Amino acid sequence: MNPKPTLVGMAVRNLTRSRFRSGLACAGIAIGVFAIAALGIFGNVLAVEATSTIGEIGSEVVVTPNGEEGYTSIPETVVDEIERATSGTPSAAILTASGLAASRGETASVTFYGTENPGAVFEASEGSLPRVFRTGAAVGSEVAERLSLRVGDRIETEVGSYRIVAVLQGSETQISPVSPDEAVVVPETALGTGGGYDQVVLSGESGGGASEAADAVRETVNARENRVTVFELSSVVEEIDDFFSLLSGFLISLGAISLIVAGVSILNVMMMSVVERRGEIGVMRAVGGQRGDVVRIILIEAVALGVVGSVFGVALTSIAVAALYYLTPVGASAVFDPGTFFYLGTAFGVGVAVSVLSGIYPAWSAANEDPVDAIRD
């Protein structure tokens, strides 16, 4: 026994009546969904890649003497105040100087950093950084490479001769309060003149922690006078995040335009279909079909077009994302970020929603057609 005809069945059969036209409408939606999803994912991948590159600096606060007020260094007492105000946040008071370093007849120009606590700012890739730095030196990866240095070797510098205790991890970013690559980190006594420090770097564990530490320094050290300048690298990250949000919004807007065009095409297809089927819809009404039934049939057709188009759009985007992963150096963490799935899901939902919105007017217009007029003409 054949099943009873249903509204869904009739709607789907209607779409297969002019396959080419339905196919074009689906293609429009597929392209729109692809545009929104692909551009959204593209923006997200850029943002994720950028954030992972600059992410580590987000938690650092750099305190420097306030030159505008005539301060050229941060005295020991102020460093103590900073440490008290930010107890719990690792910090390093740093002296900086430029100069030359040599080993085995090779010479390199380097930046000297003098600090007691290099672990707060630098990380070692070879050897280890002592908790209290009194002897030895740590060298940056480029210095180590140029002078062919390894842990245990000696390095001759303008500020003394040191045994290498660690080679520093290379920096992944250009935005940093210190440049580890060309660094030679030495105990602060090597550079110490008793005149104070050039900067204090606070390494918060998170952006929020860094921000609290920065506020604490402003409230205590700068309570009476602006003795120091407090610079949060997280503010740079925020600006970069803002930029990527803007970029994503812009890209998605571009995609949305194509989806709107697709919506208009669905509206057109549905209107043509409704006008062509005027008599049939009139008969449906005559044999007991309510206005709501007619609305449902047309909306089911719109939903079906939207779902099929969106499925193709999501499939196309998935292929593009796979290509992005296999054909470009973009990492899996950026490509398979939750944002990718969010944009795929959102684009699918928006594709279907645009189709339904486009079906509302044709459905309303078909349902409100007087069956007498529809059948007579």
Added chain:
Amino acid sequence: MTAVELIGVTKEYESGDRRVTALDDINVTVDEGEFVSVIGPSGSGKSTMLNLIGLLDRPTSGRVVVGGVDATDMSESRRTEKRGEVIGFVFQDFYLLPNLTAEENVRMPTAFNKSRVDSGRARELLGRVGLGDRVDHYPNELSGGQKQRVAIARSLINSPEVLLTDEPTGNLDLDTSERILGEISKVRETGVSVIAVTHDPMVEEYADRTVELVDGRLSDSRSDTARVGGEP
């Protein structure tokens, strides 16, 4: 028993800034199982009368009683429901859905109600109109006469009390018209009343009686039965 009653029905339309009276104080009664043909020149109000009986339109004044129920003041939704329950339509242009088979077309009206009409009933109706071997054919595989017979089967699927036909033979040749009228007149055997609006004199031969409309009024020349008249 009375299947259809129009009591003092007047129907007026707005046409531009004019008021046109399509039906003027009409009284018509059709009995159960009766075949009434409605004739008259174009614009005489035949189709308007059919639309009023079919609950597709409302009278400006007067009452419309179908299947023993006064439908004049029913809501749009209730009239649609009632239409599905008690009225079958056969149109000049068949209006079969091209993407449904003959059997599916016959069952199409059941998509709009909760009736449990199975495909056996549709096949039986198609068998009754001589299309038992065409149930799985699509409309484009059927001749005009076959399409009209599918439309007749469709009109009977919900077991209506009244069958309304508008120029049922309008698009058919002579032989096919005879066959179609034969089928239509057969439905009376099950107690269904038939009202056929037509220009075709052949329809009158099959009808129990004929009502003539002229300028929205029942013509005196045809008021030869006590059931029809300009005054109640």
